[in-house]
Amino acid sequence: MPASNAPAPLNPDGSRRTFMKQAGGILGLALAPPFISQAERLTALSKKLEGVSTINLNVNGTLRSIRAEPRVTLLDALREYLDLTGSKKGCDHGQCGACTVLVDGRRVNSCLTLAVMSQGKEITTIEGLAKGDELHPMQAAFLKHDGFQCGYCTPGQIMSAVACVNEGHAGSEAEVREWMSGNICRCSAYPNITAAILDAKGQMGKG
Numbered sequence: 001m002p003a004s005n006a007p008a009p010l011n012p013d014g015s016r017r018t019f020m021k022q023a024g025g026i027l028g029l030a031l032a033p034p035f036i037s038q039a040e041r042l043t044a045l046s047k048k049l050e051g052v053s054t055i056n057l058n059v060n061g062t063l064r065s066i067r068a069e070p071r072v073t074l075l076d077a078l079r080e081y082l083d084l085t086g087s088k089k090g091c092d093h094g095q096c097g098a099c100t101v102l103v104d105g106r107r108v109n110s111c112l113t114l115a116v117m118s119q120g121k122e123i124t125t126i127e128g129l130a131k132g133d134e135l136h137p138m139q140a141a142f143l144k145h146d147g148f149q150c151g152y153c154t155p156g157q158i159m160s161a162v163a164c165v166n167e168g169h170a171g172s173e174a175e176v177r178e179w180m181s182g183n184i185c186r187c188s189a190y191p192n193i194t195a196a197i198l199d200a201k202g203q204m205g206k207g
């Protein structure tokens, strides 16, 4: 039990993410030039906030509001503002598919989509796929077929796979490979990913 006058722990919930946020903030303070006056800081802050507005996002069936600049991507809105970290940032350039989410049922690279553009649309992330404890058939098939190794690409692969099946582009192994080609797996789990998609297709009533 820590002494009552002991300082609060640096990362109370013990998570690496919280620690990195706190460490970054402390580092920023330490590196701030001492010669900038408070007034100058406030002016700089207000300039930075000028473009900030409220962005309303319907994520996984829940309306969420954030205050952010219009340049904030959907991926950063999900990960940095809403703490929905299932969608991954692989390349941040639209090249790997790790950030794939569904917007009105269509797969998009959330790193190339602005959050403001996604207002009024239904956004589904990997966190919204299961129904309570019941996995989506695609998630269950990835488990069954070992469709992942390190797992970094997996949320994007699964979201893309769900759309691939719903689009009617999972008719054969070759077709799945073609229509899943925007999702890169550095572990090269492709044969198992393809097997999982073809298996899940039947469970999704698209067989």
Ligand code: FES
Pocket: 088, 089, 090, 091, 092, 093, 094, 095, 096, 097, 098, 099, 100, 109, 110, 111, 112
């Ligand atoms: S992080 Fe979006 S495509 Fe790579």
Ligand code: FES
Pocket: 147, 148, 149, 150, 151, 152, 153, 154, 184, 185, 186, 187, 188, 189
């Ligand atoms: S499972 Fe490691 S990158 Fe795909």
